[in-house]
C-alpha cells in the first residue's frame with residue numbers, strides 16, 4: 301500500500317536533540333538562557349535588525365507589536381483579509397479595528413494600490429503579510445506609511461529567508477513578526493520572534509515581553525533591583541524550544557534550498573496547465589521567496605473541491621488555505637471592510653496547497669503524477 305503524503309512533516313535538520321540535552325545540562329530551562337541568545341543573534345544578523353526577541357509564537361510577536369506601536373481603542377490598522385486570524389486578533393485585543401483591503405491578483409499580497417484609499421484619521425499602522433514567503437511591495441507600502449505618519453508591522457510568519465529588492469523580508473517595517481510553528485520552514489513546534497528595526501521601540505519591547513518587568517536591565521546590571529514598570533505578558537519561550545530552534549537555524553539555508561528544489565519541480569510540472577485555466581504562483585522580479593508554500597489556483601471552487609477530493613482518495617493531502625477574515629464570524633464581528641474584496645473572495649475559494657517539506661524527496665514525484673492525472677481530467 302502507498303503511504304499517505306501529508307501536507308507537512310516536521311523534520312530534524314541538525315543538532316536539535318544534542319542542543320536540547322545541552323540545555324538540560326546547563327541547568328536553565330526557563331527562557332532567555334544561552335540558546336535564546338544564540339538564536340536571537342543569528343536572526344538579528346540574518347535580518348540586519350536592531351534586535352530580535354524570541355517569542356513563543358508569531359501570534360505573541362504580533363500581540364507585542366500591537367502594544368509597542370500603541371494601538372488604542374478606536375485605532376484602525378490596515379491589513380489583508382487573506383491572512384491568519386492572529387494578524388487581526390493582535391489589533392483587536394488592544395481595542396483596535398482591523399481594516400481589510402483586497403489582495404493583488406498575482407501575488408495574493410495586500411494590494412498596495414488600494415491602501416491609501418482606506419486611510420483615515422483613525423488609521424495608525426499598515427500590516428502587510430508576505431504570503432507564501434513572497435514579499436509584499438514594501439517600497440510602496442513604506443512610502444505610503446511615511447506620507448501618512450503610520451507605522452508598519454510586517455507579518456513575516458512565512459518569510460524567513462525571503463528577500464525584497466535584495467533586502468530580507470522582515471527588515472522593512474518598524475517591527476516584523478516571524479513564526480517557527482511546525483508548518484513553517486524553520487521550526488520549533490510552536491515558536492516565533494519579533495524583529496525590531498526601530499530602535500526607539502527596543503527597551504519597551506524587552507519589558508513587555510517579560511511580564512512588564514525590567515528584569516533584563518537587572519540581569520545586565522543596569523538597575524540594582526527589578527520591578528514592575530509597564531503592562532506586559534509572558535511572551536518568551538523556554539530554553540528547550542530555543543535549543544531545538546538553534547539546531548534548525550544553523551541549517552536554515554539548507555532547509556530552504558531543499559524546499560526550493562521541490563517548489564521548482566512543482567512549478568515546472570504545472571506551468572504547462574496555465575493555458576487550460578490553472579494558475580501557478582507568481583513571483584515579482586524584485587522578490588526572492590523561500591520555497592515556503594506551493595499553491596495552485598483552479599478555475600473555480602467546484603474544480604478545487606473535486607481536485608482536493610480526488611487527491612485525498614490517492615492519499616495525497618492538498619489543503620486549501622485561509623478563509624478570508626472578512627467572511628468569517630470573527631472578522632465580521634470585529635473588522636471593517638474598506639471596499640469590496642473581489643480578489644480575496646475569488647482566489648481564496650480556488651486555491652490549494654501541495655505537500656512541501658524538506659525531505660519530501662521522491663514523494664513529490666507521486667504528488668506531481670497524481671495531480672497531473674486529475675488536472676487532465678478536470679481542466
Ligand SMILES: Cc1ncc(COP(=O)(O)O)c(C=O)c1O
Nearest residue numbers: 357358359384386457479481492
Ligand atoms: C500569516 C500568518 N501570521 C501569523 C501566523 C501565526 O503563527 P503562530 O502559529 O506562530 O502563532 C500564521 C500561522 O500560520 C500565519 O500564516
